[in-house]
Amino acid sequence: MADVPPPRGFPDAEYAARLDRVQQAMAPAGLDALLLTTEADIRYLSGFLTQFWQSPTRPWYLVVPRAAKPVAVIPEIGAACMARGWVDDIRTWSSPHPTDDGVSLLYATLEECAGSGGTIGAPMARETHLRMPVQAFDALRHALDFADASAVMRNVRMVKSEREIDKIRHVCTLVSNAFDRAPKLFAEGQSDIEAFRAFKLECLRQGVDDVSYLVGGAGPGGYGDIISPPAGRALGRGDVLILDTGCVYDGYFSDFDRNFAIGAADDAARRAYDTVYRATEAGLAAARPGATSADLFGAMQTVLEAGGALGNAVGRLGHGLGSELTEPPSHAAFDDTVLSPGMVITLEPGMEFAPGRNMVHEENLVIRDDGAELLSRRAAAELPVIG
Amino acid sequence: MADVPPPRGFPDAEYAARLDRVQQAMAPAGLDALLLTTEADIRYLSGFLTQFWQSPTRPWYLVVPRAAKPVAVIPEIGAACMARGWVDDIRTWSSPHPTDDGVSLLYATLEECAGSGGTIGAPMARETHLRMPVQAFDALRHALDFADASAVMRNVRMVKSEREIDKIRHVCTLVSNAFDRAPKLFAEGQSDIEAFRAFKLECLRQGVDDVSYLVGGAGPGGYGDIISPPAGRALGRGDVLILDTGCVYDGYFSDFDRNFAIGAADDAARRAYDTVYRATEAGLAAARPGATSADLFGAMQTVLEAGGALGNAVGRLGHGLGSELTEPPSHAAFDDTVLSPGMVITLEPGMEFAPGRNMVHEENLVIRDDGAELLSRRAAAELPVIG
Structure with missing residues (x-):
């Protein structure tokens, strides 16, 4: 019955390999950046592990450029936990916020990562949801070009290391x-x-x-x-x-x-x-x-x-x-x-x-x-x- | 230290009182129906209590008419659990489904409950999200009129019985x-x-x-x-x-x-x-x-x-x-x-x-x-x- 617990966490090389697979899937799909909002997707590419997801109040965002490391756009309360992971570029705001709960910061980050006129992928098909307010996503869609990217994360995450x-x-x-x-x-x-x-x-x-x-x-x-x-x-x-x-x-x-x-x-x-x-x-x-x-x-x-x-x-x-x-x-x-x-x-x-x-x-x-x-x-x- | 556990569940009268408060808030907001998608909102008006929400695969819907009991539009796997609660009208489909994961059934139910040209409220403002695919919500919005209803559920649920x-x-x-x-x-x-x-x-x-x-x-x-x-x-x-x-x-x-x-x-x-x-x-x-x-x-x-x-x-x-x-x-x-x-x-x-x-x-x-x-x-x- 003896079983030695495997080490917790993952080495940086594991995250680098995951990112490489995601970015290889983004290119043929014509995606210049990804917007991820759910616990599993964000953790997969950042190592952000916390039960705090059970609090529905605050949104959390990870932006994945086509050729660089992911950028976290998150409430300040999560900065220390995110910094334990693999992501270096952590941008925060004080959340909850009554009028701009991270949307401006997210918009600027998406624009920067996707480039002018770039296409941003987000999981939008069956068996997905966006963990962010509809109004916030509508505001982003008003000014940025989005496409469904359900298959990218699905296909990469399906095969485990x-x-x-x-x-x-x-x-x-x-x-x-x-x-x-x-x-x-x-x-x-x-x-x-x-x-x-x-x-x-x-x-x-x-x-x-x-x-x-x-x-x-x-x-x-x-x-x-x-x-x-x-x-x-x-x-x-x-x-x-x-x-x-x-x-x-x-x-x-x-x-x-x-x-x-x-x-x-x-x-x-x-x-x-x-x-x-x-x-x-x-x-x-x-x-x-x-x-x-x-x-x-x-x-x-x-x-x-x-x-x-x-x-x-x-x-x-x-x-x-x-x-x-x-x-x-x-x-x-x-x-x-x-x-x-x-x-x-x-x-x-x-x-x-x-x-x-x-x-x-x-x-x-x-x-x-x-x-x-x-x-x-x-x-x-x-x-x-x-x- | 002795503490007698309170009874599990709620009597029907509690759900009736909750619905009454929700419907009283819907009327002045001009809402003919509500679409609810999250565990807490759906449970509040139905008694649907299950840890199955941890499976992200399937969407679950509750439609609240302005003057009748809620209608559940849910995967068949949840029908027996939902039937233990307060809702009588339980409409199911076999989920997951590759081409129509409940959207047609939900559309028909919303149209029936909101009436022709009616306005459907859904939580869309800060501190909310819709637990359903963006593509499915887009399809509904293409044909039905939606308005933000965040305040309705928020204000009613805030005051506990x-x-x-x-x-x-x-x-x-x-x-x-x-x-x-x-x-x-x-x-x-x-x-x-x-x-x-x-x-x-x-x-x-x-x-x-x-x-x-x-x-x-x-x-x-x-x-x-x-x-x-x-x-x-x-x-x-x-x-x-x-x-x-x-x-x-x-x-x-x-x-x-x-x-x-x-x-x-x-x-x-x-x-x-x-x-x-x-x-x-x-x-x-x-x-x-x-x-x-x-x-x-x-x-x-x-x-x-x-x-x-x-x-x-x-x-x-x-x-x-x-x-x-x-x-x-x-x-x-x-x-x-x-x-x-x-x-x-x-x-x-x-x-x-x-x-x-x-x-x-x-x-x-x-x-x-x-x-x-x-x-x-x-x-x-x-x-x-x-x-």
Whole structure:
């Protein structure tokens, strides 16, 4: 179970390599600068790591020129934290501000970095948003030329470095350790709220920095909704309990779940577990360079349908994983993203196997030259009965 | 220390009252419908409580008509969780979707709710963002009439109900209990990472649902940056340690900090602590209905300046608190928001008292007819020396 935590942070060379890849993608897209506004995009190119993003008050900006290091345009409160990272040019204003909350400073920086008449890319397509006021963006668009740059950050961030993979592997190992202790953590009669709390405590004891995300459900023979918080219901004999967690180490997520039967399991739940386990196996076998997300979807969906799946409300059977709980691509029939070495993804086959009763599995892996390297410790082949 | 957790959730009457206040604010603003996209706004009028917001992939929409209950336009994966809440009309699509990720459904719902030629309000001013793709919002704006509605949600949400206050008071009590155990949690030689972990474990043991936010710092005689994560430095004798946490109970935050000297405190740190403590006292005395956020700022700033403050990078001396870690108003010279009973706020006087050395205090309170009711247990009057 021993696992040495990888070093925190990244060397400058890692940021330089990331920037190089981003700038190489900007040129053919005709982009003279990028405007980034979200935690994950800004951290990727600056190393700016802070939970302060949970405060929605202040906007944060990173401007990426086509041939120079990024420039941070941020509230003064973040200057010291940003200075710990890779960015040298840090421009600040006192925020919040009633009439000009950084917009003039941002405008001047964009104009300087993109040049006169230059085109500025920003993520604007599906699965993105701009974390800045609409009015502020409208003001910029009134005077500067913007184009969608969703693909630039998406395609670069999708392929992880070995240092990123090490962090994800580490947090996956810690969470696997925590799930291994399930028989000591969960029991019949325990309220689901206390079960969640016991699991959060265990993950922290194992060494994760944060249990940022923990959802789940439990019900007789299977669970319904899997994204709600626990409601105070006591675990009953014959319940199937699922916990799906995104834990964090040094800014990188795990995202996988485990299922447990409390005291006893009925045949339908065992069969559903087996079907979804085999769907995961099919996904693991298909996860090789050159395959697409749609191929992964097809491999898993074939098993689920043969196993009697009534449906799946999730809309996909897994996704990318990294500094965000969910990242592109989506394992869905429509997603032709080609898998390549270094991509970290989840496989998340799930199905409604009886009305209101679901079974969802999830594993985390990295694509290697010769196929999948599991980052999570593989779930038990049969539905574990505990408590 | 005993504290009975308030019931989870809210009765339908609470949501009906919230909607009534929102709709009363919509009418004079000439708004026929509202479009809400963020976790806090959507939860406020629907009860949709889930950590699934951490997945950035899917957009979520709530449409508020001028004279009817809200309509949810959401990914199918959220339908069961949304149905636990107050909204009856739940319209879903399978998300993510490659070509129409809910936009057509949202468009039809907005047109239906706002009526032909109606005006749709959305938060677009400072301290807001739209959590949806720019391209999707552009498509809506191409055919529908939008106006800024930042003030509607801001002004209604700023004044809390007694049930909301009970949840905030509860989580503040739990965190106060955790801070009371500081002498058992922190010690000279402990790494700051382990100090943070010990505090997170203690907060969970006390009963918080999540330690969503924990930042801080430590340094000889004072700390610099207060929004960075811990870096692995060992606490040394004479360090001043600050922990600033936003813990959550049933979707409502605490947000306050505490300072501790490790083993010994020098005179400058003690004096700075005393100054900031007295600034908080001045803020508490000024926190009455009819006073403004600017008045609170002035009361605290006067004490800080007399105490030798070199500056303050935070940009304000406290803010609103509720379902978000920071909410309007801002205690700053520019913010003329008039305090009224039911408003939950922080007082957060802080200053740089020597180059690179800061002292920040924070308390949480609710405005009552006769002044401030503290929700956090008041910090010690003198810098506590522990370890």
